[in-house]
Amino acid sequence: MITEPNQCHNRIPSDAKLTVRPRGDANHINTQQPTRSTVRDELHQFLNHALVELRRAEYINTHQRFRWQEDELQHHTFIYLHRFTGTQIVDAGPSRVVRKAACLYPPGTRLELVSDADHDAELYMLEFDLFRVTEKTEARRIYERELGSPVTGWIQGPFYGIQRITSQLTELAHPDDETASREIKAQLLLTELLYMLWPEEHPRSAEEQEQEDPESWLKSTLQYMQQHYMHEIKLDTLAELAGMHPSYYSQLFKSRMQKNPTEYITHLRMNRAKEMLLTSDLRIRDIAREVGYRDEFYFSRRFRNYAGYAPTSYAKQVHRNIVSLSYPYTDHLMTLGITPCAAQIQGHLPHLPQSLKLPFHAYEPWEQGRQSFLDVNPELILTKDNATARAMEHIGDVAPIITIPWNQTDMFGHLERIASIVDRTQAAKEWMDRHERKAERARKRIRELAGGLTIAVGTLTAKGPRMYSHRNFGHVFYRTLQLAAPERIQAELQGKAPGIGFNWMPFTPGQWDGLEADVLVLATDNLHNPATLLQKLKNDPLWNSHPAVRNGQVHLVDWNTWVVYAPYSINIQLEEALSMLTNKPILL
Incomplete structure (x- = not known):
């Protein structure tokens, strides 16, 4: 049993459900004994005869109390709560939200979000319209606005994919840039998001997953741990997700990840704690609770054993063994006199660190093997925000991942932010x-x-x-x-x-x-x-x-x-x- 955290949060209410609203039209969803293939076919049919238009995409990251309210949503509204502790009220019904969560609501919904006063809020908000074909001939097509939604309510993930798409959409969201290429790309991304959110009535069996992807057991349990590391996670739960006996699962996991599940989760917790120590003003007590420890003194002992420093002195340490997952940030580090131990490289540099084969864009395949990161034993990993989810997926347990938002500031802001983290402000x-x-x-x-x-x-x-x-x-x-x-x-x-x-x-x-x-x-x-x-x-x-x-x-x-x-x-x-x-x- 993996029992380190002694604090348990309910991230979404126990009675919250992801719902597909049935429709009367024969071309819409047939709710009679659906199979996995028919559900996907129905989604394809729905989206194949629909247009999706992005109206607004906003990234919010605030250290102050966040409050947002709409008495009546004007558009379909999707919210990804990347870091949020507080309350959501939907049509006067409140529910508690802790850490990651996502939801989608149709026009007409009354929606309110209120964060707790002593917690930061980081979230993405998308507003879009759906238009359905009501007449389709060789001569013309007529679209009418669709107020219903194929998916509503709480979304169960995958959060790493959701963050990737919402981040890309916020990059496209320039109100004065109403170009055809922007609109087409936004429509493709929104369509991909809806496919991702659509529930499978009959999920794939372990045998089906194994046939499609022999490593699916690993991906599913890693995703579960990355989303729930702040809660108690039992080895039996992970083994059940993988469809294996607990002892065999633990052995196989260690052969793939070079550490057993208990060690992996501990490393996730400690790295997230390091990130907060470097980038926030949270008290040790609050950080301990954020990563799943009710007792801050027990957390401090565990942290010292793992990091070699007490949490109170960690942020004062000089960290030089750094991996850069972004070629601009590689340049920034070298400008500050720090050569990364491994980095994505592009353009001219005074000298070359070890090169990492990383995706040029966040949505491209991740080529670099995990062992390359383990070999250089980094103390910090720097990345842009659009690659954070992918980095967490691959190497979230290796070292703290520090995200420097790309679009919120300019080159000078990037330099100052990185300098503050690596103690090179004067440089x-x-x-x-x-x-x-x-x-x-x-x-x-x-x-x-x-x-x-x-x-x-x-x-x-x-x-x-x-x-x-x-x-x-x-x-x-x-x-x-x-x-x-x-x-x-x-x-x-x-x-x-x-x-x-x-x-x-x-x-x-x-x-x-x-x-x-x-x-x-x-x-x-x-x-x-x-x-x-x-x-x-x-x-x-x-x-x-x-x-x-x-x-x-x-x-x-x-x-x-x-x-x-x-x-x-x-x-x-x-x-x-x-x-x-x-x-x-x-x-x-």
């Missing part, structure tokens, strides 16, 4: 001071040699043509050199903080209305031959209408050099930009 300040002096010299040289310039900054990559603003590819031109952006970019930036709020917009090469500028810089990836691409663009009559094209001020640059939005790479980009804009090499 971050010194770099920013040096960078500002270098930037001022660069701006002065631009004014002397090129005068005032308007510049348009875009990419021609596999993601499609994009025109950038003050973040990522546009940072050096607009924020460092303080050059003017085209009219459409300036209009999009109105009322938005520098570096956040608006990143890029799609465009069609040749359609330049509002994107005219003195200089046009386009980044290309390895899928394009620059000479061939430029010749193709020159053959387009619309291309030749751009002022920069007429004036011979078009520059093609390598996307791999400009893709990293981080300090060391920004300095290299600055020197390349100066050489480009002044037609001569300049050393700063």
Whole structure:
């Protein structure tokens, strides 16, 4: 029996159920003795004749008491409570929520969320509309708004998949960016989410799961432990989930994970405690309870045995054996004078740490084996928020995983946040001071040699043509050199903080209305031959209408050099930009 925590929470009320609302239409759900295949077929039929439109996606992370209320939901509303302790009230019916939970409610529902005063709140809120086909002919299709929902109530998971999709949707949620590509991607993600939430009336048997995925027993029990580590977890429960005898399950688990289930859960708890010690102001008593220990003194003894430090002194320790799961954060660490023991690598770096084969985007397959992380024995793992769930899934027991949100702040905010965690705040300040002096010299040289310039900054990559603003590819031109952006970019930036709020917009090469500028810089990836691409663009009559094209001020640059939005790479980009804009090499 795994019995460490002596505090038990009810994450959702015992009488809460995930419900599928039956419909009278023959094309809708047949509730007569459903099988797994018919349930999935009915879901496919429902979504195949529906449109899903994202109306709002918001990520909320607050250290203050959170309260939100809607007397009548205007849209279908999905909420993923990643970290939340408090109460949810649905149509006047309250229920207690602790830690992870997810729910979906249709329009017309009265909904209220109130967090406890002494707990942080971290959650994602999605609002969307469903439209169903009411007439479908060769000539036309007519859609009407669907107020019912195929799934309602509490959702049982999988939370790692839910967080991945909700995080991607919040990245797409730019209110002024109503583009076709954004809408299509949002619809695909929302559809994937609904498939994920749809319940299976007859879940797969252990034999079926084994045939489809021989390691399904491991994935299901790991997911259970990662979602419930703050509660008492019995070995018999895990073995039952795996469909094995407890002794055999424990032996097989250890052969796969290099530790038995009890050790794995203890490591999960201690790593989550370390994360809170490094990133919050919670009292030891509260942290102990968050990870499942009622007795803070017992927790402190366990923590000291595991970490080698008392919880009260852990945050003061200097942590240098760091793994970076994000190539920008690898750059940040090296700017601060810390070489990660292993890292995702992209772009230019002063020297190279051990490279990890990690997904370039969070939704791509995880290639790196678990043993690679065990071999380097990290003290900390840094990641962006869109990869946190995947990291937890693979290596949540190996070391504390510190998430640095990507879109909530700019490059300078990332640097300051990482510096505070690794005790390099002074080094971050010194770099920013040096960078500002270098930037001022660069701006002065631009004014002397090129005068005032308007510049348009875009990419021609596999993601499609994009025109950038003050973040990522546009940072050096607009924020460092303080050059003017085209009219459409300036209009999009109105009322938005520098570096956040608006990143890029799609465009069609040749359609330049509002994107005219003195200089046009386009980044290309390895899928394009620059000479061939430029010749193709020159053959387009619309291309030749751009002022920069007429004036011979078009520059093609390598996307791999400009893709990293981080300090060391920004300095290299600055020197390349100066050489480009002044037609001569300049050393700063």
